[in-house]
Every structure is written in C-alpha cells, then in structure tokens.
Amino acid sequence: MDKWIKGGLVVLRDRTARMDIGIQDGKIAVLTEGEPVRQELPYGKSNGGSVFRSVPAVDGVELDVSGWIVMPGMVDAHVHLNEPGLGHWEGFVSGSSALAAGGCTTYIDMPLNGIPPTVTVQALEQKLALANGASAIDFALWGGLVPGNLDELSALAEAGVAGFKAFMSDPGGEGEGIFRNVDELTLLRGMQLISRTGKVLAIHAEDEVSVRRLAELAIAEGRTKARDFIASRTAEAEAKAVRKAIELAEISGCRLHFVHISSAQSIQLIQNAKARGIDVSAETCPHYLVLTDEDAERVGPAAKCAPPLRSREELEALWTEVLAGNIDWVASDHSPCPTEMKSSENWFEAWGGISGAQHTLELMIDEGVNKRGLPLHRVAAMTSLTPAQRFGLHPRKGEIAVGADADFALIDLKQSYTVSEQTLLQRHKHSPYVGREIGCRVRMTILGGEIVYLAENGICTSGFGKWLRPM
Structure with missing residues (x-):
C-alpha cells in the first residue's frame, strides 16, 4: 500500500466498523475490518476508555485516526x-x-x-x-x-x-x-x-x-x-x-x-x-x-x-x-x-x-x-x-469501498466548536450559522489519498481537484 489510515470508525454503506484502510494509487485497495461498532454506545470509547487523540500521528505512510469517524x-x-x-x-x-x-x-x-x-x-x-x-x-x-x-x-x-x-x-x-x-x-x-x-x-x-x-x-x-x-x-x-x-x-x-x-x-x-x-x-x-x-x-x-x-x-x-x-x-x-x-x-x-x-x-x-x-x-x-x-459518479465516488477513490471526511464527535467569521473559508464571511455551536467537527479531509484540509492548518493542497465526467 502507498498509505494506511488506521484505527478509525469507518462508515460503510450499511454499518459502522472499526477498520484499517489501505490506499494504492489514490484508491481504496484494502479494508481490514475489526470489531463492529454499536451506534448506541458513545463513539470514541472502548472498554478501556477514551481512544481519541487531539492530533493524528503521521508515521511514514500510516495515519493513526483512532477514535475518529471516517465518513465517505x-x-x-x-x-x-x-x-x-x-x-x-x-x-x-x-x-x-x-x-x-x-x-x-x-x-x-x-x-x-x-x-x-x-x-x-x-x-x-x-x-x-x-x-x-x-x-x-x-x-x-x-x-x-x-x-x-x-x-x-x-x-x-x-x-x-x-x-x-x-x-x-x-x-x-x-x-x-x-x-x-x-x-x-x-x-x-x-x-x-x-x-x-x-x-x-x-x-x-x-x-x-x-x-x-x-x-x-x-x-x-x-x-x-x-x-x-x-x-x-x-x-x-x-x-x-x-x-x-x-x-x-x-x-x-x-x-x-x-x-x-x-x-x-x-x-x-x-x-x-x-x-x-x-x-x-x-x-x-x-x-x-x-x-x-x-x-x-x-x-x-x-x-x-x-x-x-x-x-x-x-x-x-x-x-x-x-x-x-x-x-x-x-x-x-x-x-x-x-x-x-x-x-x-x-x-x-x-x-x-x-x-x-x-x-x-x-x-x-x-x-x-x-x-x-x-x-x-x-x-x-x-x-x-x-x-x-x-449523477453517474458512483462507484468512483460516494462510499468507502474497495476500488473507490480514497476520499474521506474525518470527524471528531467529541469536539464542539462555535462557528465564527474566523472559521469560515468562503470569500465573504456572512453566514446564518455564525455564533452557532456545532457538536462535532471535521478535522481532516482526504481526496484521492492526499490530505487537502486539516482543521489546525486549513487547506493543505490547492488546485488538486479534477473535473469528473459522469459515467
């Protein structure tokens, strides 16, 4: 694999499971499934206590996102x-x-x-x-x-x-x-x-x-x-x-x-x-x-x-x-x-x-x-x-599955934040959500296996997106 995303709570088409995701050439190549997650239990908790980390640890080609939700x-x-x-x-x-x-x-x-x-x-x-x-x-x-x-x-x-x-x-x-x-x-x-x-x-x-x-x-x-x-x-x-x-x-x-x-x-x-x-x-x-x-x-x-x-x-x-x-x-x-x-x-x-x-x-x-x-x-x-x-973008887009693009939103369900003009990346900073507290936060966005956004740093890779012709 080019990269691994490890330890996340991965949202699949019909369930959420603790999984490791192997990425090759920008696509999902391997899904190694762990223990299924019951939604009625608090996310980010295991029998041993909290598994959340404030900042993901990057070690070579491995990204540890233990406790975070990995959404398509x-x-x-x-x-x-x-x-x-x-x-x-x-x-x-x-x-x-x-x-x-x-x-x-x-x-x-x-x-x-x-x-x-x-x-x-x-x-x-x-x-x-x-x-x-x-x-x-x-x-x-x-x-x-x-x-x-x-x-x-x-x-x-x-x-x-x-x-x-x-x-x-x-x-x-x-x-x-x-x-x-x-x-x-x-x-x-x-x-x-x-x-x-x-x-x-x-x-x-x-x-x-x-x-x-x-x-x-x-x-x-x-x-x-x-x-x-x-x-x-x-x-x-x-x-x-x-x-x-x-x-x-x-x-x-x-x-x-x-x-x-x-x-x-x-x-x-x-x-x-x-x-x-x-x-x-x-x-x-x-x-x-x-x-x-x-x-x-x-x-x-x-x-x-x-x-x-x-x-x-x-x-x-x-x-x-x-x-x-x-x-x-x-x-x-x-x-x-x-x-x-x-x-x-x-x-x-x-x-x-x-x-x-x-x-x-x-x-x-x-x-x-x-x-x-x-x-x-x-x-x-x-x-x-x-x-x-x-709109003819699936199976390349739309879900976490082998063969799909390695596109993910990594979300911390334990981090609340208040929307402010300073948190907005749009050109003009008016929004009806300014002042609203949201009880979760996107911490990282990955496109084709590349990190394009980090909550701590903002946009990491500019101009990386490509035009998609529907299939």
Whole structure:
C-alpha cells in the first residue's frame, strides 16, 4: 500500500466498523475490518476508555485516526461558485476550500450565477478553464435549461454536464444573458429533449404567478420585513410547482430532481410520484433542518433564501421525512454574494441565498445523529452515496469501498466548536450559522489519498481537484 489510515470508525454503506484502510494509487485497495461498532454506545470509547487523540500521528505512510469517524467524502450536488464573471462573489478557489473544510470531496457546480451562465458548450468550456487548477477538490458541472437554448441541450450532455437545471420561478438578477426561468411549454420541450440524453433535470419548484403576486402586494403595502418575504413564498406555491413538474415529467419520461425542497407536503407529492413509477428524487438543505422563520428575523438577510425558512412545525415535519427515508439527499445550496448585497433592511431587495458550504456534514451529524439518533450510515447515504449514484459518479465516488477513490471526511464527535467569521473559508464571511455551536467537527479531509484540509492548518493542497465526467 502507498498509505494506511488506521484505527478509525469507518462508515460503510450499511454499518459502522472499526477498520484499517489501505490506499494504492489514490484508491481504496484494502479494508481490514475489526470489531463492529454499536451506534448506541458513545463513539470514541472502548472498554478501556477514551481512544481519541487531539492530533493524528503521521508515521511514514500510516495515519493513526483512532477514535475518529471516517465518513465517505461528501458529494455536494448543489453549489454556486459563480464563475465565470462573478468570481468576486465566491470563485473556485475560495468556494472549494470552504467545501473541503466541511468534509466535501466532490461538488456539482450550478449553471448560475456566472456570466455567462452554463447554458452553451462555449460557456461550459469557459467555466472549465477557470476551474481546472483552481479547485481544491473534485467537481462536476451542471448545464442549464433556459428560454432559447433548447438546441444546446444535446451538445451540453455530450460535453459532459452532470445534469440540467431549470427554474419555474424568477431566479433574480439583472442584465442581458442571465439565467431565466422557463415557461411551461419550454419546460415540457426541454424535458422531452433531456429525456433522450438520459440526464437528470433539476427543478427549482415555486409557482411564479403565486410568489410574484404576493410579493407585489406586500411591497405595495410597505410590508418588506422577514415575515413578509416568507409569507410571499408559501409552501403551497412550492407544492403547486412540484405537481406541475411531476405532470410534465410523466408526459415526457424525463428523469427529474427537485432541489431544496422546504416542506413535507412537497416531499409527500414526490413520494407519491415515485410510487407511480416516475423517476424522481428530492433534496433538502441543512438550513431547512436547523433554521426557522424566527432565525430569519434574528439573523437578518444572511438567512434569506428561496424557498424561505419556515416554521418550527415545518422543520420538524421535514425531519420526520428524513427519518422515514423519504428525502434522497441533503445539499448545501451554497449561494454566496458580497456582504453588502445582504445589507438592505428590505428583504425583497436583499440578495437571496445562504452561504453554507462548510457545514452540511457537521450539521447533519450534530442534528441528525447526536440529537435524533439517525444512523451514521444513513447520513453517509444522504450526503454522499445517493447523489453520486444519481449523477453517474458512483462507484468512483460516494462510499468507502474497495476500488473507490480514497476520499474521506474525518470527524471528531467529541469536539464542539462555535462557528465564527474566523472559521469560515468562503470569500465573504456572512453566514446564518455564525455564533452557532456545532457538536462535532471535521478535522481532516482526504481526496484521492492526499490530505487537502486539516482543521489546525486549513487547506493543505490547492488546485488538486479534477473535473469528473459522469459515467
């Protein structure tokens, strides 16, 4: 072996076990299994007492991670790194660094808000030129479905996009050539064309007529606070769009995915569609599982997103769906912008999007495992295996198994920390999680057998990530 990772509590597809991992040429070559670990016992404890170490010991090609959790590197299927054109909002260097600090080893970058958006092969090539040699971790790229680019869809699929993204509501932004939402006819025709490629179409599902009318009414009446914005984007508007997209997918045969679902009502609609044999999946985001409308009022526009944060009751209902296995995966929807774009007291004017690249895995473990008893292998499926399978990145990515890339997130369940601006690696340091205590921490991220992030040192290897063409 080139390297060994020894003594860790390794999260596999169906269980957690104490194992040693042998690495050869950047891939997992050997898994030497030890005693299975019972999740009801405190991690990091053996019959002889604590086995945690404050700093891993590196001796030649052996890395001792005794007592730490070894998770498969996260596959974040929904991030916005804003290049080309808006690298000052984030960019591949800073965005991928923040993702790596959160235990992510692969991400799929959305086709907006770059200028130009990734809706042509030429734009895809422009984005690739900027990402290669800049990303700290591996990446794939989304293409977009917008009015006027139907003739580009087949070429984008052949060029290697992981899937396509479309909006049923206005994504915002100004200027020519920006990403636009589709009308029903364009959406149906796009689905028909995408179905021929075998790719997945990801949908931002909010009914544009509903949200626009409620927003216009609120603004006209001078109601522009957090609660007013939230009230303008109802769970019913989300569900209405979900129903329509499912109807069109059933007509077209298109593989469908719903991004950032915020309500249990919509999840149930998607579950019903699955039961009818429709090829559909759904994600939610950490902010819908840990933040509420009360947090939006407390934090301010740094907590503005669409769909918006909802009530405590809705949050708990989403957790019920997670625990029941009805939500396929969790993604950050990291959507950054310069801090001044979040400074308006008018919530309808402030830019929408939550900067959350760094905390998806930690929040899912803290809120899911520590507080709700969700098994670690279920978290691994929702943060790595399922999105990797859906977008053709498995078996190379997504789980700890012989033959897979040696991608790992090493997590200390005994180390709590408080998120601060100083701990954030993203370009702009606003986040609704600043001040939040998280009851675990990513201590190390390994990509292809190489350490790319250490909590004590930050990013260790820059520009190491490679573009992944789906299989």
